[in-house]
Amino acid sequence: MLVLWPVHRLEEEHNQYPGIMTLSAVLKDRGFRSEVIAANDELIRSRLHGEGCVVLAFSTTSALVKASVELNRRIKAHHPEVVSVFGGAHPTYFPDMVEEEGVDGVCVGEGEYAMLELVRALDEGRSPRNIENWWIKEDGVIHKNPLRALIEDLDQLPLPDREAFTLATSEPASHTIVMTGRGCPYGCTYCYNHLYQKLYAGKGNLIRRRSVEHVLRELRLLKDEGYRFIRFMDDLFTLQPDWVREFSSRYAAEIGLPFTCLVRANYVDRAVIADLKRAGCHRIMMGVEAGSERLRLEVLKRRMSDEQILEAAQIIRDSGIKLVTANILALPGGTLADDWETVDLNIRARPDYSSASILNAFPGTEIHEIAQSMGLIQEDHLAAVVSEGGFGFTSALKIADPKEKRRIENLHKFFPLLIWFPWLKPVVRQLIKLPPNRFFLFIYMMCINLGTHLISIPSGIGGPLLLKKIKRRFMPKSRLSPKRAEATGA
Numbered sequence: 001m002l003v004l005w006p007v008h009r010l011e012e013e014h015n016q017y018p019g020i021m022t023l024s025a026v027l028k029d030r031g032f033r034s035e036v037i038a039a040n041d042e043l044i045r046s047r048l049h050g051e052g053c054v055v056l057a058f059s060t061t062s063a064l065v066k067a068s069v070e071l072n073r074r075i076k077a078h079h080p081e082v083v084s085v086f087g088g089a090h091p092t093y094f095p096d097m098v099e100e101e102g103v104d105g106v107c108v109g110e111g112e113y114a115m116l117e118l119v120r121a122l123d124e125g126r127s128p129r130n131i132e133n134w135w136i137k138e139d140g141v142i143h144k145n146p147l148r149a150l151i152e153d154l155d156q157l158p159l160p161d162r163e164a165f166t167l168a169t170s171e172p173a174s175h176t177i178v179m180t181g182r183g184c185p186y187g188c189t190y191c192y193n194h195l196y197q198k199l200y201a202g203k204g205n206l207i208r209r210r211s212v213e214h215v216l217r218e219l220r221l222l223k224d225e226g227y228r229f230i231r232f233m234d235d236l237f238t239l240q241p242d243w244v245r246e247f248s249s250r251y252a253a254e255i256g257l258p259f260t261c262l263v264r265a266n267y268v269d270r271a272v273i274a275d276l277k278r279a280g281c282h283r284i285m286m287g288v289e290a291g292s293e294r295l296r297l298e299v300l301k302r303r304m305s306d307e308q309i310l311e312a313a314q315i316i317r318d319s320g321i322k323l324v325t326a327n328i329l330a331l332p333g334g335t336l337a338d339d340w341e342t343v344d345l346n347i348r349a350r351p352d353y354s355s356a357s358i359l360n361a362f363p364g365t366e367i368h369e370i371a372q373s374m375g376l377i378q379e380d381h382l383a384a385v386v387s388e389g390g391f392g393f394t395s396a397l398k399i400a401d402p403k404e405k406r407r408i409e410n411l412h413k414f415f416p417l418l419i420w421f422p423w424l425k426p427v428v429r430q431l432i433k434l435p436p437n438r439f440f441l442f443i444y445m446m447c448i449n450l451g452t453h454l455i456s457i458p459s460g461i462g463g464p465l466l467l468k469k470i471k472r473r474f475m476p477k478s479r480l481s482p483k484r485a486e487a488t489g490a
């Protein structure tokens with residue numbers, strides 16, 4: 001039995017899926033073959049050639065669901081024997097996607113044991129239709145199974161199978177994502193956590209963290225394998241300050257690689273930031289999200305004051321750790337003036353780099369409902385959201401005044417620049433009145449590149465995207481590391 005995981009844009013270094021890594025590790029642990037493969041028709045079809053029973057397993061967000069379903073449909077046209085299953089953020093909240101042509105099963109929520117049981121059943125020639133967490137289509141009938149409880153102790157899971165990614169890529173990654181825990185207690189309206197809390201109500205403790213020892217075991221391997229930068233992508237890294245204290249002292253002594261993590265302003269204090277600094281934290285990303293307290297409270301449900309945000313920013317800056325702020329523009333109920341307030345609050349926070357996105361109101365989230373109640377959702381909203389790969393350059397909302405909409409979208413392109421150079425404000429106020437154009441987009445791309453440069457570690461890891469693209473375009477596909485060459489037989 002072979003499980004194949006197609007991944008879109010696999011060649012991009014940041015496209016590593018911790019979910020796939022854990023699922024793959026569980027499968028390999030029990031003797032099944034599991035491989036990541038680029039989401040490419042020819043590659044997948046040639047890999048399927050001569051294989052017996054294959055499960056095509058897609059891990060997908062809303063941004064990539066359409067592309068994944070279409071890819072699957074094309075593959076199945078030639079290989080109807082393949083079993084195609086979907087899991088991840090989008091299928092969890094929209095399991096009725098099992099009705100799509102070519103989809104055999106959809107996993108809701110945590111997938112480790114659900115996937116293992118499914119693969120086992122298929123391997124033994126049993127029907128998977130009664131396995132918890134799965135919506136299974138069998139002979140045209142859909143079987144909807146209940147959720148199992150959340151995994152209580154994350155230490156019982158094997159270490160993520162990162163090799164599945166490294167074997168599938170030609171260029172060794174210099175940095176990698178590590179998840180030390182799962183769950184966030186907050187309910188920001190644009191995020192999926194409030195839905196996850198509802199989905200799993202009564203099914204166990206949502207907030208879980210691996211033991212420090214378990215995380216360090218993974219990190220020791222990463223250090224030996226030559227990774228030079230770690231991206232902790234837990235929703236809120238400082239949620240348990242005692243854990244952070246123990247982790248930080250051991251990390252400094254045993255690992256010492258520079259790293260980044262995500263925090264929330266109300267979980268920042270001098271003690272916890274000092275711990276992170278001691279551990280060698282290179283940069284921290286913190287959500288500011290909106291400058292208007294009204295929007296933060298009523299539309300985003302982020303109960304925190306300007307002072308709290310500014311104090312957290314000051315603590316991080318004082319520690320010498322680089323600060324990156326994250327923001328959302330074009331909020332429902334917001335105006336251009338509100339977005340200028342977001343610029344102003346970020347200027348006061350003085351981050352090293354400030355990123356802003358135009359709101360992606362993903363279906364199912366509370367902010368989508370808020371926008372809908374204001375009549376701002378168009379019929380093909382999701383298509384509009386994903387048309388730019390989830391990186392909105394324009395707003396998918398039906399903002400009534402086209403002039404205002406255009407100005408907000410233009411302001412987005414100048415956002416990072418304004419935070420570095422606030423004196424540009426009067427000029428930008430005039431510029432954003434112009435129609436959107438390539439020059440604005442160029443400014444935006446340059447800001448992203450400069451920003452990534454400013455916040456990357458001295459060796460340039462996580463460095464300018466543009467330079468990477470140029471390198472990828474003009475340099476020959478790079479060599480495999482000796483370890484990987486050996487593993488792939490290259």
Ligand code: B12
Nearest residue numbers: 017018019057059061062063087088089107110111192390
């Ligand atoms: C790491 C991460 C990334 C990484 C890796 C992507 C990935 N899918 O893992 C990168 C940087 C590429 C990324 C990009 C984006 N991301 Co992101 N990302 C995350 C983050 C912080 C952690 C994901 C993770 O590893 N979690 C831990 C693992 C264990 O959980 P998991 O991935 O959900 O997997 C479990 C189950 O879902 C299930 N499962 C997953 N896949 C499958 C497949 C099968 C077959 C089965 C059976 C089960 C199964 O089993 C897994 C183990 O229990 C989440 C937030 C979060 N806390 O989850 C956001 C999150 C997934 N991202 C999100 C978004 C919006 C994006 C972007 C669109 C952002 C942007 N504008 O660029 C892009 C999308 C591009 C893309 N490639 O999908 C949203 C998705 C919302 C949605 N409706 O789709 C999330 C949920 C953030 C949020 N709270 O709203 N992201």
Ligand code: SF4
Nearest residue numbers: 184186188191193235
């Ligand atoms: S704090 Fe972050 S992860 Fe938690 S609900 Fe809010 S946006 Fe989502």
